[in-house]
Structures are given as C-alpha cells and as structure tokens.
Amino acid sequence: MSVLLIEAFYGGSHKQLMDLLQEELQEDCVLCTLPAKKWHWKARTAALYFMQTVPASTKYRILFASSVLNLAELAALRPDLGKLKKVLYFHENQLAYPVQKCQERDFQYGYNQILSWFMPEHKLAHLEKVIGAKRNEDGYQLEDLSGQQKSRALMKNSKAQCESGLCEAQPGLYTTQHEGLPSPLTAPARWNQSEASESTNPCQEEDKQHLTFNLSNILSGQDYQQRPLHVAWPHRWEHDKDPETFFKVLLKLKEKDLPFHVSVLGEAFTEIPDIFSEAKKALGSSVLHWGYLPSKDDYFQALCTADVVISTAKHEFFGVAMVEAVYCGCYPLCPKALVYPEIFPAEYLYSTPEQLFKRLQNFCKRPDIVRKHLYKGETAGFSWAALGGKFRSLLAAEPREDL
Known part of the structure; x- marks a missing residue:
C-alpha cells in the first residue's frame, strides 16, 4: 500500500x-x-x-x-x-x-x-x-x-x-489503453474478454447503470460488403467535443439521400446539449445505436462493426477513444488541430467541416474503400x-x- x-x-x-x-x-x-x-x-x-x-x-x-x-x-x-x-x-x-x-x-x-x-x-x-x-x-x-x-x-x-x-x-x-484490443486486420465479431472486477475499496463511491446491447443482432442477415457505411462517434456528450458540427455533417449526408448508419456512443452527464435529441429524431432509421455502453465488451463490439470513427473535438490532449477505434479497425477522421497531427498521418485529418463532409460523401458511395483500408499510422507506442x-x-x- x-x-x-x-x-x-x-x-x-x-x-x-x-x-x-x-x-x-x-x-x-x-x-x-x-x-x-x-x-x-x-x-x-x-x-x-x-x-x-x-x-x-x-x-x-x-x-x-x-x-x-x-x-x-x-x-x-x-x-x-x-x-x-x-x-x-x-x-x-x-x-x-x-x-x-x-x-x-x-x-x-x-x-x-x-x-x-x-x-x-x-x-x-x-x-x-x-x-x-x-x-x-x-x-x-x-x-x-x-x-x-x-x-x-x-x-x-x-x-x-x-x-x-x-x-x-x-x-x-x-x-x-487496455491490452488485448484487436488488430485492425483481425477485429472479431464478438468479444470474450471478461470485465474487470469492481473494487470494494471503502474510499470508492460509484453509481452504476445496467444496460445491454448487441449490434450483431441489428446487422444480422446483411452482407458485410453490401451494408451502408457505419460511422461511429465515441465521445462525451458535451460541448467541447462539438457534436453540433458532427450532426450537421451527417444531416447534410441524409439530405442528399446517401446511405449510412451511425452509432453515437460516449457518456452523457447531467446537462445534455439539445442537439442530441434533435439529431436523433432527424437521423431516424440511420441510427444503429444511441447512448453509453457501460460494458467494454459491447463497446468494443460496436467499434469493431463500425467503418469510420470521427472526432470533431475542440479540445483534446490525446483522444483514447479514437486510438481504441483504430485498434478495432475503424478509419479515423480527425481535425487537423490539437493533438491529432502528432498521432495520425495527414490523410486522416481534415481542416473544415466541408472537407469532412466530402470525405464521408465519398465513403458513403464506396464503403468498400474504408473496409479494405489498412491503417498507415503507428499505435503500438500508446x-x-x-x-x-x-x-x-x-x-x-x-x-x-x-x-
């Protein structure tokens, strides 16, 4: 001790x-x-x-x-x-x-x-x-x-x-980050990793949520290469992660009748920006999952079924969620700012929301591009x-x- x-x-x-x-x-x-x-x-x-x-x-x-x-x-x-x-x-x-x-x-x-x-x-x-x-x-x-x-x-x-x-x-x-995350080349459909036991230390105080989730049920019956592009946003539901920009880009894709699915992950707290309820309604059937996944198994499974992971953050010291998603085989798209240029090669960075929209527009039309892509950066050091x-x-x- x-x-x-x-x-x-x-x-x-x-x-x-x-x-x-x-x-x-x-x-x-x-x-x-x-x-x-x-x-x-x-x-x-x-x-x-x-x-x-x-x-x-x-x-x-x-x-x-x-x-x-x-x-x-x-x-x-x-x-x-x-x-x-x-x-x-x-x-x-x-x-x-x-x-x-x-x-x-x-x-x-x-x-x-x-x-x-x-x-x-x-x-x-x-x-x-x-x-x-x-x-x-x-x-x-x-x-x-x-x-x-x-x-x-x-x-x-x-x-x-x-x-x-x-x-x-x-x-x-x-x-x-946790050991045992999958290689981008071998992302499994289901995880068998057991959850770490909760501490019984008397100093600790924690509220627990009990939710279940299985993305494989949603995607069952669909050929992997034929299903729409699956976009993940695994960040806290707070203003510094700039959800407004993210949803604005997705809604623009929807206006153009481009096919995609979205999983909005990450934890919400007492005050949730209004944009989340508005966007969920507007995105409709494009939503695969909406909300925090307390189980690491379910969370990694969601990332493993996603094709692209996006950050629109205005403040980021590192970005654990983005690196975890890359380990799970996602193609990252990050702002060309903050800490991201130190971690991700230039091809994964965008400078404006318009650039982000154009990249996603192309991916929606050809999701096979990102599904065949091999990540070109290094993550082992993290x-x-x-x-x-x-x-x-x-x-x-x-x-x-x-x-």
Missing part, C-alpha cells in the same frame, strides 16, 4: 487509467475516488472530501492523482500527504478549455491546476536533469519515444500551462504493453527531499 491513487472524477479515461494502475500495482496501492458527476463541484471541493476520507498510513511513498483534484489544497489540509512524492496527470488544460455559450471563463479551475503543478526554480532545475530536457523561452525540449527531438511546452512560467499528460514524468506518458513499464518505474521511485 505504498502508492496512493486519487481520482476525483472516476469515469471515462480517468477511470481507465486508475483501473490500469490499480491492476498493475495490486496490493501495493489504495484507490480513493469520487463518481464522475458534477465535474465543477468536484474540482472545487474534492480536496476537502479526500482530506477526511483518505486513510492515514505510514506506508505511503507516492501520491498519484489527476488534475481535477486541487493538489495544493489537499497537501495543506493533510500534511502527511504533502510529504509524499506527487505525480499529477493532466487530462485537459483548463486555461484553454472551450467556453460554452460565450460566457465569461471561470478562471478558478485553471488556477487550481497552476497551484497543483507549479514548481519553484530549484525543482524545475531538477526536472531538467531527471528527464534530460533543455529549457528555452517557450518551455522545454524533450526526447520522445522514437528518439526524435520534439518541442513541447511542459512548464511555461509566464502562462502556467501544462501541455503534457504527466508532470514530473518521462515524456510520452500521455494516456493508456498501448499498455509499451507504457506500463514507464508507469511502473515512475511509481517505484523513492521520495526525495528535492521532489
């Missing part, structure tokens, strides 16, 4: 990462979480909650948390935790997160992130030594997994932004097989006074 894992928003990619770490560490960790609801409230108050609920222990060496938690507040409220080596994982940048409905930005969330990872000069100097980075006026230049030099602003004192997945970690540790060892090394390090 030497590693303390804290997640204030235990859902989606946040949950996926913590579950992987817990599975990897097994008896050597304790996981404390809050359910994935009311994100803003968690960002403001999680430190107070965990101050009261995290068990005291003299065995803790390392505290690993996501940036939803105000780590500075927790360290102040729990001095025993403040003495630990701390690793903070950033799923997003709250200083650059898209503002909804032209409202004024609430800078509290970005300020929380600054407080959580800001390091004094002597620690920045130590970071340079540890990760082999060279400082310049924009930030740090790092060596990525392929050995090539890439400029990345890790620690900007002037703007106080964190563009990497991990602070105080090796470059390339952005996010993770697998847990590649990154697991780096996380193990990070969490095995002993705490020191200069960290």
